[in-house]
């Protein structure tokens with residue numbers, strides 16, 4: 229049984245249906261991220277879990293206890309849910325020192341002064357801010373203040389730590405640093421962490437699992453790499469990846485006994501039939517920019533394209549290529565020297581392709597194990 233279960237959650241604000249049948253299981257020790265665009269219901273789900281909001285329908289189970297049941301109107305208070313919260317705005321007490329802010333979390337617990345001091349110092353040490361313990365929040369940078377807020381949340385040793393966009397007020401450089409810090413902290417504490425963000429890089433780099441939200445629903449729950457390689461829906465394929473996925477209009481038809489043929493601006497691609505889970509004719513083909521290789525000289529089975537723009541970024545080069553009606557985005561490691569308007573020859577990696585039913589947006593190819601990928605034949 230999962231450590232945390234959200235089952236059939238439905239939530240309304242007045243008449244607005246903001247959560248639509250949310251189902252999710254979170255294992256103990258997971259770093260689960262709720263990812264999605266603004267307004268899709270991530271924070272509301274987190275607040276239901278924390279006990280700061282109530283749902284009309286559905287239950288929430290933490291450990292072996294039902295902490296919220298919409299229909300039965302049972303809602304355990306936040307203090308009985310073994311969790312703590314870190315918000316975007318650090319919510320520190322301005323008149324208290326760092327030490328006092330963190331020890332405040334321990335108030336009400338029967339601990340002597342020495343124990344309190346020890347616990348606070350351990351938390352501050354973990355966040356590498358022990359040297360600032362006598363300072364006031366106004367004497368700290370944004371990043372340091374957020375560290376205090378996290379130290380205050382972990383000092384009570386909660387089993388679950390909820391973090392709502394905790395890094396969004398920090399500048400880009402600090403955000404990158406804090407990502408690594410949070411990941412290290414998760415590894416060290418083994419606390420179950422649930423993290424809300426709309427930043428897909430943050431989600432990809434830190435999480436053990438990601439739940440992708442869209443318009444009050446969860447579209448996919450998966451490990452980051454699985455989510456990246458096999459988005460199960462066009463909306464997820466659009467949302468995950470930077471630079472973005474390439475989308476091509478395509479048709480998929482049976483081609484003999486054992487293959488299907490996918491026709492698009494990438495030419496005719498033949499794949500083993502076992503690759504598709506459902507034979508749909510009107511499809512969208514996706515390919516990641518790094519799965520497109522470019523050659524200046526003609527290659528067998530390559531399609532011809534024209535270079536539109538070259539965007540060198542030092543470690544990588546983004547190349548825009550006109551290919552039939554499609555404008556493709558390719559990513560090359562290092563410096564790519566291509567002249568605008570020159571002709572190039574491109575190939576795609578078979579294992580980087582996915583196809584989606586245009587009508588429903590659902591992925592209609594299987595996730596194949598690495599060992600099966602050699603069974604796929606691709607040629608144009």
Ligand SMILES: Nc1ncnc2c1ncn2[C@@H]1O[C@H](COP(=O)(O)OP(=O)(O)OP(=O)(O)O)[C@@H](O)[C@H]1O
Nearest residue numbers: 241242246264265266267268269270271272273426
């Ligand atoms: N207290 C509230 N009263 C009325 N509507 C609300 C309230 N809180 C959230 N909503 C609405 O519920 C929907 C979901 O909001 P929520 O904050 O969960 O989204 P989110 O995905 O966390 O977005 P963001 O990343 O912008 O915080 C939005 O349409 C929002 O306007």
